[in-house]
Amino acid sequence: MAARLSIVRAARQFTSSVIHRPSLIVPASCQRWQGATPSRLFSGTSAVASDKKYTPDHEWFTTTNGTATLGISSYAAKALGDVVYIELPEVGLEISAGDAIGAVESVKSASDILTPVGGKVVEVNTKLEEKPSTVNQDPEGEGWIAKIEVQGEAEGETMSAEEYKKFTEEQ
Amino acid sequence: MAPSRGLQPLQTALRRLLDGSGSIPGVRRTFSSFSETLADQANKVQRYISHSNDPYLNLTIEDHILRNSPPDAAVLFLYTNRPCVVIGRNQNPWLEVNLSILNPAKTQQAKDTEPPAIGSVDLVRRRSGGGTVFHDEGNVNWSITSPRGDFTRDKHAEMVVRALRKLGIDRARVNERHDIVLDQGHSRSNSDPLDTHRTPYMIDQGGPRPLKVSGSAYKLTRARALHHGTCLLASPNLHIIPDYLHSPARPYLKAKGVESVSSPVGNIGLQNEIFQKYVLEEFAIMYGQTGKQLDIKSVGEEYLKLPEIRKGYEEIRTADWMYSQTPQFSLSNSKINEEASQKKTLTREVKFPDGIDMHLTVHHGIIKECDIHGPHATTAEFQNIQSRLLHRKVQDIRDWHSLLTGGSPSGGRTASEIAHWLNEIMPVVDIAER
Structure with a gap:
């Protein structure tokens, strides 16, 4: 659903409330067709990354040109302790919003990484295979986990950085 | 305990006759009550x-x-x-x-x-x-x-x-x-x-x-x-x-x-x-x-x-969960895991052919790289072994010997010796049959 996201991003320069404008919701049956052509139509404006969003499961994601970059939040990385292994998804894997796309292991604990967006995994951060501790050092930068070519909207609750901060303080 | 396979259809038929509902009271209620009580x-x-x-x-x-x-x-x-x-x-x-x-x-x-x-x-x-x-x-x-x-x-x-x-x-x-x-x-x-x-x-x-x-x-x-x-x-x-x-x-x-x-x-x-x-x-x-x-x-x-x-x-x-869930690893005929080599290990020494070096990389359960060389075999032999190993899903290999030699005794001595070593080092145990 790169097309829709690009439209949203272009429109958001004018108003932020446009995200949920019903007219932009495309029927599910059209999603594949829509995904085929779009990004070049909007290449002029779509380079602007949307704001970083957070999930209640402590993932973060940003979307650029219809591709979402996903990772775990600094709060989560700190709570998990020393990360010893990241189970990464295979490139090319088709996923639905809400799926577990991998897991983080720290101090004998396995925690699922859930994706708030559906689509196709187009890149994984193979650096984490060599150095899983990157997730502790820079969870919201170098420690990103996967890039997903987005189809459809993010599902479930998402929060802005501020909302997420408040959310974690209440935990 | 669950009713045996032979009994269940009979019991179900009997209950249908008796109460006409087709449900199996006792047993099913127990199952669903587990999930219900739990949740x-x-x-x-x-x-x-x-x-x-x-x-x-x-x-x-x-x-x-x-x-x-x-x-x-x-x-x-x-x-x-x-x-x-x-x-x-x-x-x-x-x-x-x-x-x-x-x-x-x-x-x-x-x-x-x-x-x-x-x-x-x-x-x-x-x-x-x-x-x-x-x-x-x-x-x-x-x-x-x-x-x-x-x-x-x-x-x-x-x-x-x-x-x-x-x-x-x-x-x-x-x-x-x-x-x-x-x-x-x-x-x-x-x-x-x-x-x-x-x-x-x-x-x-x-x-x-x-x-x-x-x-x-x-x-x-x-x-x-x-x-x-x-x-x-x-x-x-x-x-x-x-x-x-x-x-x-x-x-x-x-x-x-x-x-x-x-x-x-x-x-x-x-x-x-x-x-x-x-x-x-x-x-x-x-x-x-x-x-x-x-x-x-x-x-x-x-x-x-x-x-x-x-x-x-x-x-x-599933074999996928048991074997292909394994994080990436390399296998070599030389002792590449120094820490383990110094520790006490089960030393059932299996001979790997002299003068040959082999290095495999397995990712997501699949042999992604296979480097094999040395002076003691021909390039054709190595190419044959390599082509039989590359892209192979390890969990599907029950016998490395038949894989590497094609099951024939003329499959080559080098291939046969390597297969013998792999059978010892990398066996795949069938889970479903156990």
């Missing part, structure tokens, strides 16, 4: 005990509890498995387990080693993190699912230590790895009996090492935390556990993922039933209940009729 918001503290010794089933019921119990509930589940080796979620079975002795009846290698006294041993990959453990009938597993917000890695190990101390095991404490150990000091020193992290028998330096009697691992979801631990009470197999956990492949493998930390282990010397009784009680106390008010429900094989449990059960028994 009931009113049941804040729940206790279950398994009457099955199937490790795959018990781990699946445990996972079902993790996913379906109310977000603010605490659930205790106790189970004992038949002999099995359980590896952590992100471990390498070839590195952690001496696979060729798991099923002595089926392998030729058995005659070369001491005959294991316990017959077939199941191989299991659990969903939680951590290292490899051995289970048998003398080991009771305790598992607690509780809200993630209040979770600490020690709190339930501390609960088990309190139960053990009530049983007179005053050497038990929780160590810095969240395991339970028995201190081995000879003289008593002063120690707060309520401190679950110290005992009067603790030795600060030197002296005999504490014996590990319980190991912990965890699975975390958004709202819930599962903490499960083993508890060695009276295992008759302590002397042979190292045979199962020392792999001949160890020096030749370099693996990503999680490596086990080996510890000296011991039996506590209690009967399973009495340990279970005290843990059930201690759990009720911890969560503000008295044992008498709280039910203990028995679960087991009949829950395989629940589609969700059946699905999880099939999943955990």
